[in-house]
Amino acid sequence: MRQSQILLNTLRERPSEADTEGHGLLLRGGYIRQLAAGIYSYLPLGRRVLRKIEGIVREEMERAGVQEVMMPSMQPAELWMESGRYGSYGKNLMTVNDRHGREFILGPTHEEAVTSLMKNEVSSYRKLPVKVYQIGTKFRDEKRPRFGLLRGREFIMKDAYSFDISEEGLDLSYQTMFGAYNRIFARCGLRFKAVEADAGTIGGDGGSHEFIALSAIGEDTVAVCGHCDYAANLEQAETAAWKGESNGSGGDEGNGLNTPQVDRDQPVAVDTPFPEKFHTPDIRTIDQLTAAYSLKPEQIIKTLIYRVGGDSVAVLVRGDHEVNELKVGKYLGAEDISLADGSEVETAAGVISGYVGPVGLELPLLVDYAVAEMMDGIAGAGERDYHFRGVRPGRDFPLTRVGDFRNAAEGDSCPRCREGRLTLHRGIEIGHVFKLGTRYSGKLGVVFLDASGRERNMIMGCYGIGISRLLAAVAEQNAGEGGIAWPDALAPFKVQIIIVSIKDEAQIALAEKLYGTLKELGLEVLLDDRDERPGVKFNDSGLIGTPQVVVVGREAALERVEYENRHSGVKETLGLDEAVLRITEHVKNSRI
Amino acid sequence: MRQSQILLNTLRERPSEADTEGHGLLLRGGYIRQLAAGIYSYLPLGRRVLRKIEGIVREEMERAGVQEVMMPSMQPAELWMESGRYGSYGKNLMTVNDRHGREFILGPTHEEAVTSLMKNEVSSYRKLPVKVYQIGTKFRDEKRPRFGLLRGREFIMKDAYSFDISEEGLDLSYQTMFGAYNRIFARCGLRFKAVEADAGTIGGDGGSHEFIALSAIGEDTVAVCGHCDYAANLEQAETAAWKGESNGSGGDEGNGLNTPQVDRDQPVAVDTPFPEKFHTPDIRTIDQLTAAYSLKPEQIIKTLIYRVGGDSVAVLVRGDHEVNELKVGKYLGAEDISLADGSEVETAAGVISGYVGPVGLELPLLVDYAVAEMMDGIAGAGERDYHFRGVRPGRDFPLTRVGDFRNAAEGDSCPRCREGRLTLHRGIEIGHVFKLGTRYSGKLGVVFLDASGRERNMIMGCYGIGISRLLAAVAEQNAGEGGIAWPDALAPFKVQIIIVSIKDEAQIALAEKLYGTLKELGLEVLLDDRDERPGVKFNDSGLIGTPQVVVVGREAALERVEYENRHSGVKETLGLDEAVLRITEHVKNSRI
Known part of the structure; x- marks a missing residue:
């Protein structure tokens, strides 16, 4: 197609509406x-x-x-x-x-x-x-x-x-x-991954996989094992169960609030004192706490209040972990759960957020495996401006409801093979398959x-x-500085021919010859035959992003052109026949 | 494709929802x-x-x-x-x-x-x-x-x-x-006609054509000249102008109600008496009038009241003609005109509908060319249960606003060549092109x-x-008794092969051989490989309606099949190679 005839208007600047x-x-x-x-x-x-x-x-x-x-x-x-x-x-x-x-x-x-x-x-x-x-x-x-x-x-x-x-x-x-x-x-x-996924509003309980295109701007996060072929959406990725037990979620048996207490083989730790209160004025976040007392986030027990229907529950995860609301919802058999806001926290826990802790808290406590495994930790004291240290799970608060309540984290051991470590990747969901039953x-x-x-x-x-x-x-995935370098299978044209100057008859003749030859071979070719400055043409060429470009310029009279392959980055000066060969070879090899 | 695998369910009876x-x-x-x-x-x-x-x-x-x-x-x-x-x-x-x-x-x-x-x-x-x-x-x-x-x-x-x-x-x-x-x-x-058309709500005044597929169930009517290439939608078709003058519609000059009086070269008809009232009790339609007095509809002047904005106008057409509201609307420069209902007629004309006539009517009179041409006619007398005879246009009512206000009728002379006669055809609008300007x-x-x-x-x-x-x-256009005989270019499959009995191995072998051969030739073939009675298969075959059918039946062992071409109606018993040749020849010849 001739570029002078196509409806194609490039923009110099990135429009402000562009998010990515x-x-x-x-x-x-x-x-x-x-x-x-x-x-x-x-x-x-x-x-x-x-x-x-x-x-x-x-x-x-x-x-x-x-x-x-x-x-x-x-x-x-x-x-x-x-x-x-x-x-x-x-x-x-x-x-x-x-x-x-x-x-x-x-x-x-x-x-x-x-x-x-x-x-x-x-x-x-x-x-x-x-x-x-x-x-x-x-x-x-x-x-x-x-x-x-x-x-x-x-x-x-x-x-x-x-x-x-x-x-x-x-x-x-x-x-x-x-x-x-x-x-x-x-x-x-x-570049994509097929991962285990949640069925969401489509429903069905027979299983579901998402296909995720890896990309830093993606809204999904996937966890991938470096050892076996386990891969799952972060929403869905299991975390290795506490003490190696299989993690039976209470969700299968209905409302998890009524499941019986988990027996715990209680280890005796002689050096653990009972919880000790300490003064933490205006320290309400994990970051503030770790900074003020040289702690690591994993030493902290984070207590978050959620609203479920008309009730409140507390979810306990390690300071370096994130609550997975989907898992909490499934455990409770509830479709709609939400993080409590400031006033709801105060009503439910009797203290402003930042100082809520599990000790003495009169709410159902959903304890993540990683918290249950802690010997002791730092937690809110349930009193403004105070925290406890030496809080021991099972002794200082009950382990009635232990489960997988958090997102998998980078470095977690793989829930399937138990040998590999998980890495996290951002990605874009491009496909989803469901067994609806x-x-x-x-x-x-x-x-x-x-x-x-x-x-x-x-x-x-x-x-x-x-x-x-x-x-x-x-x-x-193919965005570069000058444009998108389209994969061959999707490119709007397989190759673009640029006439550097349409005042040069030798350039026009050679470009037209090449254009005719390639079209006869059944290839989709874009011919930049416009009366524009070379700078404009090269800039537009980048923005269009055909995988291959042929520049017909000063050496046209010698029947020589410059060939560029945007994928390999190779640039070569070639005779006309060589250029045709290079292009057809590339197109042939790119077919899947 | 194998018919056993396609999602295809034929119905024995025509569903009641089917209009055509x-x-x-x-x-x-x-x-x-x-x-x-x-x-x-x-x-x-x-x-x-x-x-x-x-x-x-x-x-x-x-x-x-x-x-x-x-x-x-x-x-x-x-x-x-x-x-x-x-x-x-x-x-x-x-x-x-x-x-x-x-x-x-x-x-x-x-x-x-x-x-x-x-x-x-x-x-x-x-x-x-x-x-x-x-x-x-x-x-x-x-x-x-x-x-x-x-x-x-x-x-x-x-x-x-x-x-x-x-x-x-x-x-x-x-x-x-x-x-x-x-x-x-x-x-x-x-089978279609390109006809002159009205631009409707799309608008634009540069011209417009409709493409009409001829069909008795169509909602459009087109007028076609038997002599020249004139063809127009009935909405748009001009009727030959009065006395051979070109018909300048008042619409171009704004509201037609204000256009100046048309000069008429008044012929003198000595034998025409002044209008004479006669008693027509309960006779309110053209049909009743013609039946009761042995008249022809073309002897009658029909007076219809239309509402335009807040006003009323009277439109006069011959008894055998129909008002074209689009033309009236254009003449008046009004988008929205509607036929007055019973009470509106009475209010505007002072008499119930059926007896409205132009003589003495205090409303703008839009007179169709064919009425203006009449020497005299029958019209409502403006008084319940009475009509006039001998009503003479120009003498008994003014010819201030004469124009083309009716639909073209079968037998009208062509408005373009003036030699041919128009015939009317029903059709389905399948395309429309507009000059929008x-x-x-x-x-x-x-x-x-x-x-x-x-x-x-x-x-x-x-x-x-x-x-x-x-x-x-x-x-x-292609509906027959047993199904639609699809044109080759649109048929879902070019040919169907029917195995009469899938219990007969010779039939299966021959049909599969033919199926393989035709598929290799790149043809779309439907193979009826179902375990159904022959009657069901033939019935379904008609309903599917491929242009060609090959029946593999009793002569399969002799490598002979029955070939049918649904367009020509030809049925032949052929050897396998002959059948392949017949099919490929037909497909080749049907390409446009």
Whole structure:
């Protein structure tokens, strides 16, 4: 394509709306434009990249035996009430009322729609399994849209759904899809990890994996073992259980507040005095405490008050650890827990925050394994301006409710192999696969007749890829100073040819010859034929970011050009035929 | 693809929701399913057809130099207020309020969005012209969704927009797009007409054409000349001007109520008596009048009262003609006109409807050319239970406002060549092209600098194709008794192979061999490998409607099959190689 004819306007400066480097470069390179917060248009370059991602996804879905369908965005609200998600999605749902006052959900996902579709299409085990997918627009009323395409309100997803007659069938569908996802992300040139994950509002208890593109700006954190292949989202990553016991979370048995006391093999530590109060005026944070008394955070017992329904509980973690609210919520069997604010802390604990401690505290105490393992520690004294030292778990406060209540931390030992150490990495969620089981087919009454004529619920799985997110993740991973160096499979053009001066007829002739040759070879080529200064052209070239560039300049009369490969960084002066060879070789080798 | 594995469920009976034959067959063939009124899902077969239409559209857009973009569905309501369409679309707009209470339009079209996009991308004439398109979902809150995909609330459109520096540029863009549309519809195998049309709420006054797929169930009527190439939507079709004069509509000069009296060369008709009253008790319709007095409708002058703003006007057309409200509205320069109801008629004309006539009527009289041409006629006497005969236009009522106020009728002479006669045809609007001029660029302030450095508004055109409508139109045109015989270019599969009995190993072996051969040739083949009775298979085969079918039955052991071409109706018994040859020849010849 001729650059003089493409709708492509680069920006000199990073727009102030850009939150991240990749977002800034997508805007500067003329790939996307914001229409409203979290709502974007794709210009021709951006649309080309999207189409390439869609193409890879379609190929891999087809290879995995998944059939393409298309379901509407507008879904009757009743369907979401039937599934119970009308409430759990809450304000994140975008809704429309039609002229007759009937409410519709603009689908953020399509479990309800696809389940209700299948209800009437398949009645016998002989027509199962079925796997379907679609690529389309989703809506989500994000409270704070941010990071460009990463957290938008209107975005593009590939969602897929499997329907099986048995758990074994679901396992197979899940594995097939898992494999397809690995191929898709690899073909898109991403550095990514598949990690164990929480099922969130999608639900289902059969297991779930996230695919995380590694990136410092990612909102997810994953824990990865250096020894075995364990990898999990930080939300989900287990911490090694106390004293090597397996960590049975109380959540399985209902409300953890009622689980029986854990027996502890109480070690005797003769040198541990009873808690001793000391004066700590205005010292209310771990940082202040460690600084004032030369302590390490791991010597401190942090006591945090949470609100659960109408009640309060205290969660105890080590000073260097973070509470994992998801784990606390699961333990308590509660969907909605929140950190108490200042006044709630005072009401519940009888002291201002900063001085709350477990000794004598009249609240259920959820004690993290790492705290239970401490010989003694520093904790708030439950009295303003005082802390205790020598607080001993089990002696000075009860170990009735011990569990895994914290996020995994860098250096933790691996909960699976127990040999490796965990490292933490930031990343962007680009895909998520779920074993739903009968969560939706049960609620919406989607059944089939099995071989013995018995009615049973279909066993479902669901599988999502954020297409527009994936584009953004690729941009983040390949963002450089001058632009995004696109991986070959997704680049809007395989190669760009720059005519340094369109006043030089030899340059024009040679560039046109090369352009014609490459197009005849079926390659997507962008020809910068504009009447612009070389500086402008080179700057734009960086922002466009084709993997290969050919500069036709002063040596054009000698039929020589400069070839650059943005991935390897190699720059060479080559004859025309050599350049063609270099380009076609590179394109051939880059195919996955 | 193996039919045992595809998500495909045919229905024995036409569902009651089906309004038309094509709609019924799309449902029965397992192509689409309704989720809510006017909201559909596409099953794998339907999605395949859609993808083929999209593919043809993309190819032709690319050939016409139109670049693909993607704009969001959610558009800030402010944009629609700026353009003035927030009001004119009214209740047809689907709107969403986000969690912060900000209102968004779910785009039924994207003139505002694309114009606002261009505002920041192009500032110089050197970067124009630009043509962009997208394929995506549109929303429209139809009062009465009906005819399946034809009048839905969520549907798929291709919309395109051109931006030029001059009217000549727009003419060229328009012609290019017009040509592309002709190619698209021809490649989709449609019988269609491009007709002159009204611009409707899209607006613009530079001209507009509709592409109409001919079909008896269509909601549009087009008038076509049998002599020249004149063709127009009935809304728009001119009727030959009175006495051969060119018909200057008063609309161009503002409110037609103030235009000066038309001079009439008054012929003298000695044998015409003054109007004579006669008694017509309870005779209030043209039908009753013609039946009771052996009259022809064309002898009657029909007087209809319309409300325009707060005023009333009378429109006079011949008894066999229909008022064209669009023409009346244009003449009056009014957007909103409506037929008066019973009490409004009585208030305005002083008599109940059925007896209103022009003689002595104290209202502005809009007289259609065909009435003005009458020597005399029958009309209401302005008095209950009485009509006049011998009413002479110009003598008994003024010819102050004569114009084209009616729909063209079958047999009218062509307004262009004046030689041919018009025939009327029903059809489905599948495409519409508009010269917008500066209607949007002016309102939204989208300018460029011309070669002399002067700021000017871009000159726009817009171009739509209803992708899902096109699918429905093809279904209507190709609906037969047993199913839709898809045109080759859109068929979900080029050929279907039916194994009559999967208990017969010779049949399986031969069918698999043919299946393998055709797939290797790159053809899309559907293999009916199901364990079903032959009757079920043949019935389903009709409903699926591939253009070619190969039946592998009793002669399989002799390597002989039955080949059927659904378009030509030819059925032949052929050897395997002959069948392959027949199929590949047909596919080759069907390519456009």
